[in-house]
Amino acid sequence: MSAVTFLTPITEEIKLVEERMRAQAEAAHPDLRAALEHLLKSGGKRIRPTLGLLVGSLFGAPLEKLVTLGAAVELLHTATLVHDDLIDGALLRRGTPTLNARWAPPATVLTGDFLFARAAKLAAETDHLPLMNLFGETLSVIVNGELTQMFTSRGLINRDNYYKRIYAKTASLFEMTARAAVMVSPAGEEASEAMRDFGYQLGMAFQIVDDVLDFTGDQTSVGKPLGSDLHNGLVTLPAIYYAEAHPTDPHILSLPNGGWANNENMVELINQIRASGFARQAMQEASARIDRALTQLEKFEPCAERDALENLAKYFVDRKV
């Protein structure tokens, strides 16, 4: 499944989202404009605006509102990435230098703030108050999640904590996007709830697949060293499954006591997890979530948009990067 399959029906609409995002920097200081240009050029597959455009089109939402929503969601996402990369000291994202690799931290903090401001402004331009409320709430969930992760001891092996973390980090914004796209359409509560769950399941699956690819992915296309999460004390689903099956493994036992900082031991543990079936098991969990998302879709009449959403959902587990 290539990215093209789900993008084809909305290639033109995604261009409008890009234009809308770029227009946000118009009145800004030239250096800030340059920074935003850099961020937007290096910026991913626009999977969140795609989700919003497809869900909204399925329910007859006006294109203008979906473009505004898509730009708001993607700028919000970009803002959180800018601050995340600063906090993590990351120098590369998707193979391109991060903002903080080129700019001093103060300018990076403020650029993130500017993106938050423009995202909030765009959200307001959808002219839909419950959507604005949802937007503010989702941003709180994301930031609170990041802070909670920061205050949680590294090396923690806890599945419940894991699900909460990936919800805050990733699924909350997918959930919001799908729900908001229905909000600006004529469809009612039933569609909204179905699409909320659709977005939620997609988001959870997306992050689980990310975490699996950290173990199994092609290192060059993932763009990070293998097992980088574990090296940073972040115990994700494949490692949690492995820990549940091997509770007395000395490397596992060492994790909550700072053992994740021992590079040699972690390389061993990462190889053990790779050799085990637990990465595949985690992938199956992601697939099960996508299946559940698809049953939500089936509640609605078949059409081109539904097909595209089905392809989008399947891409979430088929992707290699």
Next chain:
Amino acid sequence: MSAVTFLTPITEEIKLVEERMRAQAEAAHPDLRAALEHLLKSGGKRIRPTLGLLVGSLFGAPLEKLVTLGAAVELLHTATLVHDDLIDGALLRRGTPTLNARWAPPATVLTGDFLFARAAKLAAETDHLPLMNLFGETLSVIVNGELTQMFTSRGLINRDNYYKRIYAKTASLFEMTARAAVMVSPAGEEASEAMRDFGYQLGMAFQIVDDVLDFTGDQTSVGKPLGSDLHNGLVTLPAIYYAEAHPTDPHILSLPNGGWANNENMVELINQIRASGFARQAMQEASARIDRALTQLEKFEPCAERDALENLAKYFVDRKV
């Protein structure tokens, strides 16, 4: 003029704003709650919510909306202070340790983000779309102003640049608060425009007085070393007036070329400015702005709220800290 004069009519309402702000941390991580508690406890005179409450009451806006607006504005203001203090490496604000004096930069970045999120959520809860739009726009102006200041060479002596900077930094939020308070009232465009200018003039005066107090203030109550702006290469109104009158003063000539970094020369220049009448001249400019604000007030019938707003406006130039 004591702060009490203008606060008396709304002592109870300000308590509601405080409660509303504190409630924003309820679902947050305990450490984040503690940080917010610290920020709210050490937090100033609530002059922005006071402005919103008084203006809104003058035009019969519902209290609930004014409390929500006040909490949104004050949290937005607090968020910008948190990121500012981080960027400046400030360890004290209003005599109490800043967040970044106690927390690591990553937690400080995220706490600011959380405050932005809650401010946006509160703004959405006013149930008023043009207000939401104005809120997003104002946040963009503030952040763009900070970035512009960051990219502007220090030591720049330019009055136009100064006015633009203090508008973005301070006046834009006062302007927005007064305008938004009318928006949620039954009053029309005329009241909105009058109060927009009222808030604008108050905000410009507020910052000019701040900048004058940096030269003339009682060092212990201002809480910063005398002339700290100039020591940081920030040329404010008293120094600009002085420079316009003494264009060949060697210390003035040195400023755009980094002369502001020479501590001894700056102490001399600060003393020259203090001995000159230019701090008083800047204060007169602030007073003229307050007079203009008062003429806006006179367009409306006398009442307790109008009296309180008059007292508030006068306090802006009479304050010593």
